[in-house]
Amino acid sequence: xxxxxxxxxxxxxxxxxxxxxxxxxxxxxxxxxxxxxxxxxxxxxxxxxxxxxxxxxxxxxxxxxxxxxxxxxxxxxxxxxxxxxxxxxxxxxxxxxxxxxxxxxxxxxxxxxxxxxxxxxxxxxxxxxxxxxxxxxxxxxxxxxxxxxxxxxxxxxxxxxxxxxxxxxxxxxxxxxxxxxxxxxxxxxxxxxxxxxxxxxxxxxxxxxxxxxxxxxxxxxxxxxxxxxxxxxxxxxxxxxxxxxxxxxxxxxxxxxxxxxxxxxxxxxxxxxxxxxxxxxxxxxxxxxxxxxxxxxxxxxxxxxxxxxxxxxxxxxxxxxxxxxxxxxxxxxxxxxxxxxxxxxxxxxxxxxxxxxxxxxxxxxxxxxxxxxxxxxxxxxxxxxxxxxxxxxxxxxxxxxxxxxxxxxxxxxxxxxxxxxxxxxxxxxxxxxxxxxxxxxxxxxxxxxxxx
Amino acid sequence: xxxxxxxxxxxxxxxxxxxxxxxxxxxxxxxxxxxxxxxxxxxxxxxxxxxxxxxxxxxxxxxxxxxxxxxxxxxxxxxxxxxxxxxxxxxxxxxxxxxxxxxxxxxxxxxxxxxxxxxxxxxxxxxxxxxxxxxxxxxxxxxxxxxxxxxxxxxxxxxxxxxxxxxxxxxxxxx
Numbered sequence: 001x002x003x004x005x006x007x008x009x010x011x012x013x014x015x016x017x018x019x020x021x022x023x024x025x026x027x028x029x030x031x032x033x034x035x036x037x038x039x040x041x042x043x044x045x046x047x048x049x050x051x052x053x054x055x056x057x058x059x060x061x062x063x064x065x066x067x068x069x070x071x072x073x074x075x076x077x078x079x080x081x082x083x084x085x086x087x088x089x090x091x092x093x094x095x096x097x098x099x100x101x102x103x104x105x106x107x108x109x110x111x112x113x114x115x116x117x118x119x120x121x122x123x124x125x126x127x128x129x130x131x132x133x134x135x136x137x138x139x140x141x142x143x144x145x146x147x148x149x150x151x152x153x154x155x156x157x158x159x160x161x162x163x164x165x166x167x168x169x170x171x172x173x174x175x176x177x178x179x180x181x182x183x184x185x186x187x188x189x190x191x192x193x194x195x196x197x198x199x200x201x202x203x204x205x206x207x208x209x210x211x212x213x214x215x216x217x218x219x220x221x222x223x224x225x226x227x228x229x230x231x232x233x234x235x236x237x238x239x240x241x242x243x244x245x246x247x248x249x250x251x252x253x254x255x256x257x258x259x260x261x262x263x264x265x266x267x268x269x270x271x272x273x274x275x276x277x278x279x280x281x282x283x284x285x286x287x288x289x290x291x292x293x294x295x296x297x298x299x300x301x302x303x304x305x306x307x308x309x310x311x312x313x314x315x316x317x318x319x320x321x322x323x324x325x326x327x328x329x330x331x332x333x334x335x336x337x338x339x340x341x342x343x344x345x346x347x348x349x350x351x352x353x354x355x356x357x358x359x360x361x362x363x364x365x366x367x368x369x370x371x372x373x374x375x376x377x378x379x380x381x382x383x384x385x386x387x388x389x390x391x392x393x394x395x396x397x398x399x400x401x402x403x404x405x406x407x408x409x410x411x412x413x414x415x416x417x418x419x420x421x422x423x424x425x426x427x428x429x430x431x432x433x434x435x436x437x438x439x440x441x442x443x444x445x446x447x448x449x450x451x452x
Numbered sequence: 453x454x455x456x457x458x459x460x461x462x463x464x465x466x467x468x469x470x471x472x473x474x475x476x477x478x479x480x481x482x483x484x485x486x487x488x489x490x491x492x493x494x495x496x497x498x499x500x501x502x503x504x505x506x507x508x509x510x511x512x513x514x515x516x517x518x519x520x521x522x523x524x525x526x527x528x529x530x531x532x533x534x535x536x537x538x539x540x541x542x543x544x545x546x547x548x549x550x551x552x553x554x555x556x557x558x559x560x561x562x563x564x565x566x567x568x569x570x571x572x573x574x575x576x577x578x579x580x581x582x583x584x585x586x587x588x589x590x591x592x593x594x595x596x597x598x599x600x601x602x603x604x605x606x607x608x609x610x611x612x613x614x615x616x617x618x619x620x621x622x623x624x625x626x627x
Contacts, residue, residue, distance in 0.1 A: 018591030
């Protein structure tokens with residue numbers, strides 16, 4: 001019994017020799033014979049891509065009034081989508097960088113798609129602040145470019161910091177991901193049978209041949225990049241939080257925001273990792289590479305991040321009361337019992353209630369249930385961001401200027417469109433690039449063979 | 453077609469490390485090894501000096517931060533100073549945030565470009581791919597390569613030495 005339990009939670013299950021690993025992972029890409037349900041799912045995502053394109057076109061041609069925002073609540077779903085997506089990206093960096101620095105062997109088979117998830121989530125996130133602009137085509141004014149009207153960006157504004165942070169984060173994530181891919185692209189180059197495949201992977205592999213000198217430099221820089229990415233993640237989401245806290249609006253102006261946002265980012269990010277990993281390991285029968293151990297650990301990290309988020313909720317409510325500020329108190333009361341109260345209680349049910357199930361090992365090892373919890377937390381975290389964005393401005397200092405916004409079809413078109421586009425990109429990534437890191441799994445198999 | 457060197461195939465990383473150690477002790481200096489994943493300590497055995505890449509990364513980080521901070525200072529102090537209620541033009545806490553992001557960006561770019569250029573990548577052609585026994589993709593094979601330009605290199609002798617070290621196969625590689 002104990003032995004069976006140990007087997008079910010091993011990082012790598014069964015015996016593997018190297019040709020088998022590189023062959024199996026490579027075949028997903030090179031044979032191109034993906035199961036029918038893969039393409040069916042891709043088709044539905046692609047429909048959502050079309051919805052996304054239509055919605056964006058509509059938004060740009062009609063103007064920002066076409067979705068829910070209104071005065072006084074001039075920040076709406078574009079901002080909450082932005083925070084939600086950027087948060088999802090952070091778990092990918094945590095898995096690939098922080099777990100690398102901590103030398104956790106269980107990251108090896110999931111870091112590649114976690115990094116890809118980061119990249120696509122950041123790509124989605126980057127769109128929203130631009131769509132939020134009244135005139136999106138002027139977004140480049142945030143850059144310090146020489147121009148005829150002698151504009152400089154306002155360096156003291158968190159919105160400009162945000163621009164710097166997101167573009168840095170996207171670039172560093174891309175470099176880190178591509179660097180991790182290099183050795184595997186060389187494997188695909190040498191395994192590809194078609195001329196087009198050899199050319200495609202050959203050009204991307206940059207002539208990698210696994211020389212010992214190359215590996216030594218590669219490892220040095222890869223670790224340094226991980227060490228750079230770790231503070232970067234924290235800084236990016238702290239800056240996202242500063243977008244709110246720099247305003248004196250009740251409900252925004254709070255010092256707990258940066259750490260609480262970072263924890264929220266990890267919670268929603270791990271929920272998204274599970275949302276992708278559980279179907280992936282089932283659809284491609286890689287349950288021996290992405291094992292129950294991974295699922296178990298991701299569940300534990302979710303509960304850890306989730307408890308910090310709950311502490312954030314409690315601290316926010318407590319200090320609203322303890323500050324003695326009538327505006328803060330009114331805002332908090334209105335958040336729980338005002339017009340947005342149903343969303344608030346659903347959010348608490350998702351992020352505080354459903355989360356508690358993860359304390360149980362049986363739940364963490366039950367894939368359908370874990371998948372359901374991950375979806376519920378994804379929804380809860382989106383609601384959290386929406387509540388933070390709208391409840392503050394809807395109940396600020398003057399009761400005469402109180403007001404609400406409600407969602408229109410365009411809010412949903414853009415939100416679900418972005419979700420579909422994200423998954424369409426994930427599907428294309430699985431089709432074109434190795435979703436599991438070949439060389440690290442081989443290294444793991446070698447270490448395991450030595451140990452036995 | 454000139455002889456570029458000799459490549460020997462080993463079954464596992466330990467055999468490769470041992471062979472590299474022995475050949476190094478015999479005075480071979482121009483060697484290279486190929487493996488499907490990083491084998492710890494192999495590069496040092498083959499005589500790789502301590503990498504200067506960490507300094508390149510540090511330099512990239514400092515350069516990024518200094519450049520961006522200088523740009524901000526130029527814009528607020530010289531090009532377009534705006535006095536808002538007598539607040540200082542040089543509000544360093546706000547500027548440090550962007551400088552920090554620039555430091556990370558500069559360091560990461562320097563690391564990536566530095567790694568590629570130190571490794572002489574991207575490279576279009578390399579003689580090792582001429583070896584019939586060389587297959588990076590198959591995995592599970594570990595190669596020791598000895599250049600013909602090595603002062604100790606004698607074709608027959610070197611081949612014999614490699615075979616006696618337990619190589620599965622030994623092959624001549626054309627340039």
